[in-house]
Amino acid sequence: MVFQYALIGVEGGWRLRGNAEAVEINGPVAMNAPRMERNRVGVPVANSSESPEAPTPQLLLAFEEVSKPLKGEDVQMRLWLKNDSPQLRDLSFTLSVQAMRYNGTPAGKIQVEETERKVEPHKDLSIPVVVPYSSYRDLMVPNGSMNFSAVVTEKGAPDGVFMAVHCVALENPPISIKVSSPCRVGTETSAEVVFMNPIDGTLTDCCLTVSGSGLFKKETTFRLPDLRPNVRVRVKFFFVPYKSGERSLLIDFDCSSFRDMKESCSITVKP
Known part of the structure; x- marks a missing residue:
């Protein structure tokens, strides 16, 4: 088994391969484009004590993802609220974020915000909810998702409570794998894995x-x-296939800030 690696700077950086000299690399690294995804989970909770003859006009609540939630980046959400009534609503908000284990149980509180807003009749309100990476970093290393919840109480009507809940699964930063072709049984083949450190701190214990x-x-x-901020690692390794047919090459990257970053690629091994 032969192993070699290279470190690459992001902009105006450098490349190091074995004993080769450093080579300048120019041009920015392409970043993930943000996307807008409408939340379909958050729903209003009506007051069960209201009589059916004179129901209180509802507030409609929903969380929305502002950008693709990635580990290592701030998580950006919005809470949308629609006042579907002819009345001015004076509201108190409690916005909570929890880390969730893979079995669905809470792992710890990340942040809680409280605010007050007034919503005009038949108007919408948007409240940004930002979870900095520094706030969730430690709790989210072993966990995979965040639970956002909003509890809205109308002043002067303590029984008028509304709620929205949204679960966000954070994706790992991108990692790529490429295999040279063709692949044959008994013939040495190479593969290359590339990963960039997306956070401001150094990644340690990388494997x-x-x-x-x-x-x-x-x-x-x-x-x-160790990987410094905005530095890539390029890992090239060699292997000798010993069975023909469709095969899957699996990789698993771990470090101090990310766990179980998995990727795979399909390989056709010829006899």
Whole structure:
């Protein structure tokens, strides 16, 4: 098994391969474009004590994702509220964010915000909710999702309580894998994995585990150097397939701030 790596700066950076000289790299790295995704989970909770003859006009609540939620970046949400009544509504908001374990149980409180707003009749209100990476970093290393909740109380009507809930699954930063072709049984083949550190801090305890039935007889783990902010690691490794057919090459990247970053690619191994 042969292993080599290279570190690449993001802008005007450098590349290092073995004992080769440093080479300038110019041009920005493409970033993920933001997307707008409408929340379909948050719904108003009506006051059960109201009589059916004279129901209180409802407030309509919904969370919305402002951009794609990625680990290592601030999570940006909006709480949308519609006053579907001819009355001015004087409201108190409690906005909470919790880290959630993979089994659906709370792992810890990330942040709580309280605010007050007035909403004109038949008007909409938008409240931004931003969770800085520094606030969720430690809690979200072993966990996969955040639970956003909004409890809205109307002043002067303590029984008028409304709620919206939205669960956000944070995606890992992108990691890519590419295999040279063609692949043949008994012939050495190379693959390359590329990952960039997206956070402001240095990533430590970095390791890459590779595996695949018919490609590796056992899992192989590479220890990688610490990654400074906005620096890429490029890992090139070699293997000899020992079975033909459709095969899957699996990789698993772990470090101090990210866990179980998995990726795979399909390989056709010829006899």
